[in-house]
Amino acid sequence: MTDFKKIEDKLKTETKRLLESGEVTVVLAYGKGFDESHPMPYAAKTIADVENMVFNEYCNYNMARYLVRYPQGTKIAIAVKAADSRAVIQLIQEEKVKRENLVILGIPVQGMKNPKTGEIIDSKTTCGMYNPVLFDMLLGEEVHGAKSASPYEVLSQYEEMDKDARWEFWEKELDKCIRCYACRKACPMCYCDPCFIDQSKPKWADKAPQSPGNMMYHLTRFHHLAGRCIDCGECSRACPVDIPLYLFHKKVAKECEEMFNQKAGMSIEDKPVLVDFRVEDSDKILD
Amino acid sequence: MLKKIAIENISQLASELMEKGNLIAPVKEASGHNFAQISDPQRVDLNYYNTLMSPKSAFFPHKEDFVQYKVGKPLSEAEPTVLNLKPAFLFGVRPCDVKSFEIMDIHFNAAGIIDPYWRARREAATIFGYAYDLSLPVDSADFYNTLGIYAADPEGSDIFMVKKEKELLLKSITPKGEKLLAALSVLADASSADEKYFEEYIKKGKEYKTRYTEVDSEVIAKKLESVFDNTDFWTKVSTACLSCGICTFVCPNCYCFDICDDTLFGKGIRSRVWDACMFTDFTLEASGHNPRTQVYQRLRQKILHKYSYHIRKYGVISCVGCGRCTRQCPVNIDIYSIIEAAMKVK
Numbered sequence: 001m002t003d004f005k006k007i008e009d010k011l012k013t014e015t016k017r018l019l020e021s022g023e024v025t026v027v028l029a030y031g032k033g034f035d036e037s038h039p040m041p042y043a044a045k046t047i048a049d050v051e052n053m054v055f056n057e058y059c060n061y062n063m064a065r066y067l068v069r070y071p072q073g074t075k076i077a078i079a080v081k082a083a084d085s086r087a088v089i090q091l092i093q094e095e096k097v098k099r100e101n102l103v104i105l106g107i108p109v110q111g112m113k114n115p116k117t118g119e120i121i122d123s124k125t126t127c128g129m130y131n132p133v134l135f136d137m138l139l140g141e142e143v144h145g146a147k148s149a150s151p152y153e154v155l156s157q158y159e160e161m162d163k164d165a166r167w168e169f170w171e172k173e174l175d176k177c178i179r180c181y182a183c184r185k186a187c188p189m190c191y192c193d194p195c196f197i198d199q200s201k202p203k204w205a206d207k208a209p210q211s212p213g214n215m216m217y218h219l220t221r222f223h224h225l226a227g228r229c230i231d232c233g234e235c236s237r238a239c240p241v242d243i244p245l246y247l248f249h250k251k252v253a254k255e256c257e258e259m260f261n262q263k264a265g266m267s268i269e270d271k272p273v274l275v276d277f278r279v280e281d282s283d284k285i286l287d
Numbered sequence: 288m289l290k291k292i293a294i295e296n297i298s299q300l301a302s303e304l305m306e307k308g309n310l311i312a313p314v315k316e317a318s319g320h321n322f323a324q325i326s327d328p329q330r331v332d333l334n335y336y337n338t339l340m341s342p343k344s345a346f347f348p349h350k351e352d353f354v355q356y357k358v359g360k361p362l363s364e365a366e367p368t369v370l371n372l373k374p375a376f377l378f379g380v381r382p383c384d385v386k387s388f389e390i391m392d393i394h395f396n397a398a399g400i401i402d403p404y405w406r407a408r409r410e411a412a413t414i415f416g417y418a419y420d421l422s423l424p425v426d427s428a429d430f431y432n433t434l435g436i437y438a439a440d441p442e443g444s445d446i447f448m449v450k451k452e453k454e455l456l457l458k459s460i461t462p463k464g465e466k467l468l469a470a471l472s473v474l475a476d477a478s479s480a481d482e483k484y485f486e487e488y489i490k491k492g493k494e495y496k497t498r499y500t501e502v503d504s505e506v507i508a509k510k511l512e513s514v515f516d517n518t519d520f521w522t523k524v525s526t527a528c529l530s531c532g533i534c535t536f537v538c539p540n541c542y543c544f545d546i547c548d549d550t551l552f553g554k555g556i557r558s559r560v561w562d563a564c565m566f567t568d569f570t571l572e573a574s575g576h577n578p579r580t581q582v583y584q585r586l587r588q589k590i591l592h593k594y595s596y597h598i599r600k601y602g603v604i605s606c607v608g609c610g611r612c613t614r615q616c617p618v619n620i621d622i623y624s625i626i627e628a629a630m631k632v633k
Contacts, residue, residue, distance in 0.1 A: 033619040033621065034613065039619065040618055042527065061527075069582075178349070180563075186617055194567065194568065198566070207350075207545060207547050207560045207562075208560050209349050238529070240339065240536075240617075241316075241339070
C-alpha cells in the first residue's frame with residue numbers, strides 16, 4: 001500500500017528545493033485543514049508555507065483546477081495523482097497552460113478515500129489508474145501489479161437501463177440539484193469565463209433549482225465535457241446532494257474511447273477528439 | 288407543560304400534526320437528512336445529527352413565485368401568488384438553527400421593509416426545537432458555543448424536545464407551544480422523573496462542547512475591518528476556495544436573493560431565487576463592470592458581511608456556528624479557522 005507519510009516528506013523537500021532555487025514561484029499541492037481528515041488544496045509560495053503541507057488518503061483534490069487561476073507564464077509546480085496528471089495534459093492540449101512553465105510532481109497512489117463516506121474511490125469515481133501519466137519526478141514508488149478495476153465497471157447497472165429509464169433516472173437525480181455550481185467549479189476542465197449558465201443575454205436557463213433549468217445546466221455541461229473529462233471524480237465529490245455525475249461522464253468517455261480510439265488527457269501530442277478530424281473517425285453517430 | 292411519546296410512535300404525532308396543518312420535518316434522503324413538507328407520516332425521521340440544508344427554506348424558499356403575468360397585458364390582469372396560510376409545524380430544529388430565525392427576522396420582519404411572505408410563514412409556524420443527542424460525539428465542524436448557543440438551548444422554540452432513551456420529551460416554552468401541546472392527544476403526561484431528566488438535560492447541554500473561541504463582536508468587527516486591505520491574508524485563506532455557492536445555500540443566515548423574471552411565449556413569472564455572493568455574476572453591473580472579480584474578494588465579502596458589517600448595522604453576528612458551511616465545503620474551507628487566523632494577524 002501507499003506510504004502517505006513518505007510522499008508527504010518528499011513533497012515538502014521538493015517544494016522547499018523548487019521555491020529556494022526559484023525554479024517555480026508557487027507549488028500547488030495539499031495543506032492542513034481544520035482537522036486531519038479534512039486537508040485542503042494549498043498553494044505554497046514561501047519556505048514558511050512548507051510546514052503546512054500534508055499528504056494523506058483524503059487529498060483527492062485535483063490541483064489542475066487551480067492552474068488557470070495564475071497568469072500565463074507563471075512558473076508552477078503541481079502535485080498530481082493519476083487522473084490529475086491527465087487533467088494537466090488535457091489543459092496543455094487545450095493551450096490553457098504551457099508544458100515548459102510546469103514542474104509536475106507525480107504521486108503514484110492507491111487507496112484514496114472519500115472523506116464523506118470513507119469508501120475507497122480508486123476506480124469508482126476516478127479513472128482507476130494508480131500512476132501519473134506525465135511527470136517530471138515521482139514523489140513515491142510507482143504502483144505495479146496491483147489489480148485495477150476498469151473505470152467503466154460502475155457503468156454496468158447504468159447501461160442496463162433503456163433510453164426511457166435513463167431519462168427518468170437523470171430527471172430524478174438532477175431534480176436534487178441546488179444549483180450551487182460546485183461541480184463546474186471543482187472541475188479542472190470547466191474554465192469558461194463566463195460559463196454559459198451565468199450569461200444573461202441570452203439567458204439559457206432560469207436560476208431556480210428545478211427542471212428544466214437543472215437539465216439545461218447539467219446536460220450542457222455533460223456535453224461540453226465530452227472527450228475532455230479525465231474522470232477524476234471531483235464533480236461528484238463536490239456535489240452536496242450526491243448526484244452521481246460521474247456516471248454520465250464515464251459513459252460519454254467510454255463512447256468517445258470506442259469511437260475515436262483515444263482517451264482524454266493521455267498524451268500532450270493528442271488533440272481533443274471533438275476538435276480533431278481524422279478520415280478514419282467513426283461514423284457511428286450518423287447511424 | 289411536559290409531555291412525552293415513544294420515538295417509535297413518532298409517526299402518530301406526525302399524523303396528528305398533519306391534521307392541524309402543514310408539517311415540516313426531517314426526512315432521510317440519499318445524501319442525508321433534510322426538512323421536507325410531510326405527506327407520509329412514516330417518513331419523519333429523528334435519527335439525524337443535523338440536516339444538510341438549513342431549515343430557512345421553511346420561511347424563505349429557494350424559489351418563491353410572487354406574481355404571474357402576461358407580457359403586454361394590463362397590471363390588473365396579473366395574478367399575485369396567494370400564500371397558503373395553514374398553521375405550520377416546523378419539527379426537530381436544532382438550537383443553533385432556532386437562533387438563526389431570530390437573526391433572519393432582522394432582515395425580513397423588523398428593520399426596514401417587512402417581507403410579507405416571511406412574516407406570514409413565520410407567524411403561522413410553531414417551532415419544535417430539538418436538543419442535540421448529548422450521548423453522541425459533537426461534529427468537528429460545529430462551533431455554536433462560540434456564538435453563545437448550547438446543544439440543548441430551548442430559547443426561541445415554542446416547544447422544546449429532548450430525547451430520553453426511547454422516548455421523546457416535549458416541553459412547552461411559549462404560550463403558543465403550550466396551547467398546541469395541550470391539544471395533542473397522542474402525547475402522554477410526563478412523570479416528575481421526566482421533569483427532572485429534562486431540566487438536567489438542559490443543564491448538561493452546556494457541558495457538550497463544540498469548538499470555542501472567545502469572540503467579542505465589537506472586537507471582531509474592528510479586527511476584520513483592519514485586515515480588509517491585507518490582500519495577502521485574504522488570498523491565502525481563499526487559495527482553495529472554488530467560489531461555488533454551497534456555503535451560502537446551506538447557511539441558515541445567508542439571505543441574499545435575486546428577483547427573476549422568466550417569460551416564455553408571452554407568459555411570465557416573477558420570482559425570488561436564492562443568490563450567493565460567492566458567484567461571479569452576483570456583483571456584475573449592467574455596465575459590465577464587476578467590483579468583485581477575484582475569489583478572495585468574494586470570500587472576504589462573505590466573512591465580513593457575517594462578522595463585521597452585520598454587527599455594525601444590526602449589532603449581532605450573522606452566524607450561529609451550525610457548521611454546515613464547513614461540513615459541506617468541497618475543499619474544507621472553515622469560516623471558524625479564518626476568523627481565528629484573522630484575529631492573529633498583526
